[in-house]
Amino acid sequence: MALIVHKYGGTSMGSTERIRNVAKRVAKWTRAGHQIVVVPSAMSGETNRLLGLAKELAPAKPDTAYNRELDMLASTGEQASSALLAIALQAEGQPSVSYAGWQVAIKTNDAFTKARIESIDDARVRGDLDAGKVVIITGFQGVDDSGNITTLGRGGSDTSAVAVAAAMKADECLIYTDVDGVYTTDPRVVPEARRLQTVSFEEMLEMASMGSKVLQIRSVEFAGKYKVPMRVLSSFTPWDIDINEEAASGTLITFEEDEQMEQAVVSGIAFNRDEAKISVVGVPDKPGIAYQILGAVADANIEVDVIIQNLSKDGKTDFSFTVHRNDYTKTLDLLKEKVLPSLGAVEVLGDAKICKVSIVGIGMRSHVGVASKMFRSLSEEGINIQMISTSEIKTSVVIDEKYMELAVRALHKAFDLDQA
Ligand code: ADP
Ligand code: ASP
Numbered sequence: 001m002a003l004i005v006h007k008y009g010g011t012s013m014g015s016t017e018r019i020r021n022v023a024k025r026v027a028k029w030t031r032a033g034h035q036i037v038v039v040p041s042a043m044s045g046e047t048n049r050l051l052g053l054a055k056e057l058a059p060a061k062p063d064t065a066y067n068r069e070l071d072m073l074a075s076t077g078e079q080a081s082s083a084l085l086a087i088a089l090q091a092e093g094q095p096s097v098s099y100a101g102w103q104v105a106i107k108t109n110d111a112f113t114k115a116r117i118e119s120i121d122d123a124r125v126r127g128d129l130d131a132g133k134v135v136i137i138t139g140f141q142g143v144d145d146s147g148n149i150t151t152l153g154r155g156g157s158d159t160s161a162v163a164v165a166a167a168m169k170a171d172e173c174l175i176y177t178d179v180d181g182v183y184t185t186d187p188r189v190v191p192e193a194r195r196l197q198t199v200s201f202e203e204m205l206e207m208a209s210m211g212s213k214v215l216q217i218r219s220v221e222f223a224g225k226y227k228v229p230m231r232v233l234s235s236f237t238p239w240d241i242d243i244n245e246e247a248a249s250g251t252l253i254t255f256e257e258d259e260q261m262e263q264a265v266v267s268g269i270a271f272n273r274d275e276a277k278i279s280v281v282g283v284p285d286k287p288g289i290a291y292q293i294l295g296a297v298a299d300a301n302i303e304v305d306v307i308i309q310n311l312s313k314d315g316k317t318d319f320s321f322t323v324h325r326n327d328y329t330k331t332l333d334l335l336k337e338k339v340l341p342s343l344g345a346v347e348v349l350g351d352a353k354i355c356k357v358s359i360v361g362i363g364m365r366s367h368v369g370v371a372s373k374m375f376r377s378l379s380e381e382g383i384n385i386q387m388i389s390t391s392e393i394k395t396s397v398v399i400d401e402k403y404m405e406l407a408v409r410a411l412h413k414a415f416d417l418d419q420a
């Protein structure tokens, strides 16, 4: 008997018919003798619908009680889908109980809309499992020290599932979704993308942080920190396929590098349309400038990603960086109002029509010429590179948003990712 956490995404929970299928699949796992905890997402479209209603009533304002209410609101999507799944399981003759995050409790900090899990009390859940029930825990949400409901950021149910698996020392965390695993790149953009049988934890971490939305990055961080065995697989196979076949399907996230020895230099390509570029032009080239600009941005709680500073000409330089698109206007206003006057810079320019494309692979550590191959392939397509950033196992470029798909397809081909 194993303890296994199943996570089902929004599309997998998207209708009563699909919820019934999830229930049948989960019941199959319990009949095989396993204890199952299920973490569902809200039914697809529901979180967007709820947040859209809030937007109709009031535009988002930072530093108000608004974010608390957004969490109160958005968390109801998961509460509904969890209760529906419990009902569907009971209709299948499988005893089950659903809990909201605060009932478990899943304790988080109080950073509304992007809270972090701090602890999980599993006593109640264990009691129910031992009594033969399937336990359903709402994804995406928790509770802070003052009893307020919090949410974990978009896509956060992945993180709930892995955190529950870590806290309960589950044997495995199975992430059921609408694709049958992790691909070399988003199969919706490149139809030739191939499913990876395994992907190393480090590569998965880079792919998720570079924009691959198949897993929320924090879920991968949790899996790495607590060594949670994790697999991404399809919820769209017939529910009654052989359980051993199902258990071995999809993509396994591995922690041992040896298994990756034979792998390609580049394993995957990620892209991210959520960033915007800010350039501060004509800044005096003297000590303390980066701190003056980025310090002000950090103080406003805005995360910065890629940064470049040009060579100075006549004692002046240009300084560019990217931020999340949601923070774009806020950053521009901040720099114009607070930083520009004291800096003596000429102007602040912004470009929200950019994207970041990244190649990821642990093979890059031991191979030279990988980045230059990337640059050559982009130049052959006539794509201008605006910014570059590298780490040991990835190279990212910032380019014009309109070339994103072209760039991803060209790189996928250049690195032979469509070849088995
Ligand atoms: P869920 O609702 O199950 O959490 P998501 O929409 O969050 O599902 O994530 C699954 C989607 O991630 C897929 O439908 C696919 O379009 C996208 N995706 C992006 N990059 C990849 C990749 N490298 N491999 C697989 N899917 C990817
Ligand atoms: N329902 C939430 C969202 O749409 C969380 C999730 O699905 O993982 O972002």
Ligand code: MG
Pocket (backbone or CB within 6 Å): 009, 155, 158, 213, 214, 215, 216
């Ligand atoms: Mg998701």
